[in-house]
Amino acid sequence: MNLLEIKGLGKRYATGDQALADIRLALPKSQVMALIGPSGAGKSTLIRCINRLVEPSEGQVLLGGLSLTGLRGGALRKARRRMGMIFQDHALVDRLTVMENVLSGRLGYVGFWRSVWRRYPRADVQEAFRLLERVGLAHAIDKRADALSGGQRQRVGIARALLQNPELLLIDEPTASLDPKTSRQIMRLIRELCEERGLTAIINIHDVDLARRFCDRIVGLHAGRVVFDGLPDALDAATLTRIYGEEDWDAHAAEAAQDDDPDAPPALHASRSGWPRVTT
Ligand SMILES: Nc1ncnc2c1ncn2[C@@H]1O[C@H](COP(=O)(O)OP(=O)(O)OP(=O)(O)O)[C@@H](O)[C@H]1O
Numbered sequence: 001m002n003l004l005e006i007k008g009l010g011k012r013y014a015t016g017d018q019a020l021a022d023i024r025l026a027l028p029k030s031q032v033m034a035l036i037g038p039s040g041a042g043k044s045t046l047i048r049c050i051n052r053l054v055e056p057s058e059g060q061v062l063l064g065g066l067s068l069t070g071l072r073g074g075a076l077r078k079a080r081r082r083m084g085m086i087f088q089d090h091a092l093v094d095r096l097t098v099m100e101n102v103l104s105g106r107l108g109y110v111g112f113w114r115s116v117w118r119r120y121p122r123a124d125v126q127e128a129f130r131l132l133e134r135v136g137l138a139h140a141i142d143k144r145a146d147a148l149s150g151g152q153r154q155r156v157g158i159a160r161a162l163l164q165n166p167e168l169l170l171i172d173e174p175t176a177s178l179d180p181k182t183s184r185q186i187m188r189l190i191r192e193l194c195e196e197r198g199l200t201a202i203i204n205i206h207d208v209d210l211a212r213r214f215c216d217r218i219v220g221l222h223a224g225r226v227v228f229d230g231l232p233d234a235l236d237a238a239t240l241t242r243i244y245g246e247e248d249w250d251a252h253a254a255e256a257a258q259d260d261d262p263d264a265p266p267a268l269h270a271s272r273s274g275w276p277r278v279t280t
Pocket residue numbers: 013014015017018019037038039040041042043044045046274
C-alpha cells in the first residue's frame with residue numbers, strides 16, 4: 001500500500017497564481033523522492049499542501065489511506081504529527097540550546113503547561129540524546145543554536161523532525177545555504193536515516209546531482225505540473241531541458257564531473273534561481 005497518495009491536487013493563490021495543477025503522485029513506504037524544477041515551479045507549494053501549511057484549492061492528499069484535506073482542529077494536528085518537516089532556514093530558536101530545540105519537536109505531544117515550563121518526559125529527553133548522537137551533535141547539546149554552523153543547524157532540524165517519530169518527512173531545500181561538501185553530508189545523513197527508520201521522504205532540492213545520488217525517484221515540476229517522474233538514471237539532457245528549459249546539459253555534466261568529490265558521478269546542477277550551475 002502507498003503511504004502517500006496525491007490525487008488531482010491544485011493550488012491557486014489569492015493573487016491568481018496557479019501554482020499547482022492536477023498533481024497525481026503515489027509514494028510507497030520507504031521511498032525517498034526528490035522534487036526538482038525551476039524557481040516558481042511549485043515545489044514548496046506542493047510540500048506545504050501535503051501538510052496543509054498551504055491550503056490546496058482542489059484535489060486530495062491521503063496519508064496511509066486517511067484523507068488530510070478535510071481535517072480540522074485536533075484531527076489535523078494529530079495527522080500533522082505523522083509528518084516531520086525540515087526547513088531550508090532550519091527554523092531554530094536561536095536563544096535556545098541544541099537540546100531545547102530538538103525537544104521542541106515534542107511540543108505537539110506534551111501538555112501546554114508542561115511545554116511552557118519546558119519539562120519534557122524523561123523518555124523524550126533520552127530519545128533526543130540518542131538522536132543528537134546519531135546526527136553527530138552529542139558534543140554540542142548545550143550550545144545555543146546561534147553558535148552553530150549551517151550544517152550543524154540542519155542536523156538539529158533533522159533530529160527535531162525525527163523526535164516526532166514521523167512516517168513521512170517533508171524536506172524543503174535542505175542544502176540551500178550549505179557548501180557542496182556539507183550538502184553531500186546532510187543528504188547522506190537524511191538518506192541513511194530514512195533507510196534505518198523505513199521513512200518515506202519528499203525532498204525539494206535545487207541540486208540535480210544530489211537528487212540523483214541520494215534519491216530513489218525524481219519528480220520534475222514545471223509551471224505547476226509534473227513533467228517527469230522516474231528513476232534518477234532516466235534523467236537525461238532532454239528530460240532536464242523539459243524541466244528547466246534550454247541549456248547545454250552535456251557541457252555542464254563534463255564540467256561538473258571535475259567536482260572535488262572523486263567518487264561523484266557525472267553531475268548536473270540547478271542553481272538557487274532554478275537555472276543550471278557548475279559545481280564550485
Ligand atoms: N504566498 C503566495 N502568494 C501568492 N503566490 C505565491 C505564494 N507562494 C508562492 N506563490 C507563487 O506560486 C508559484 C509557485 O511558487 P513556489 O514557491 O511553490 O515555487 P518553488 O518551485 O518552490 O520556487 P523556489 O524554488 O524559487 O522556491 C510561483 O508563481 C509563486 O510566485
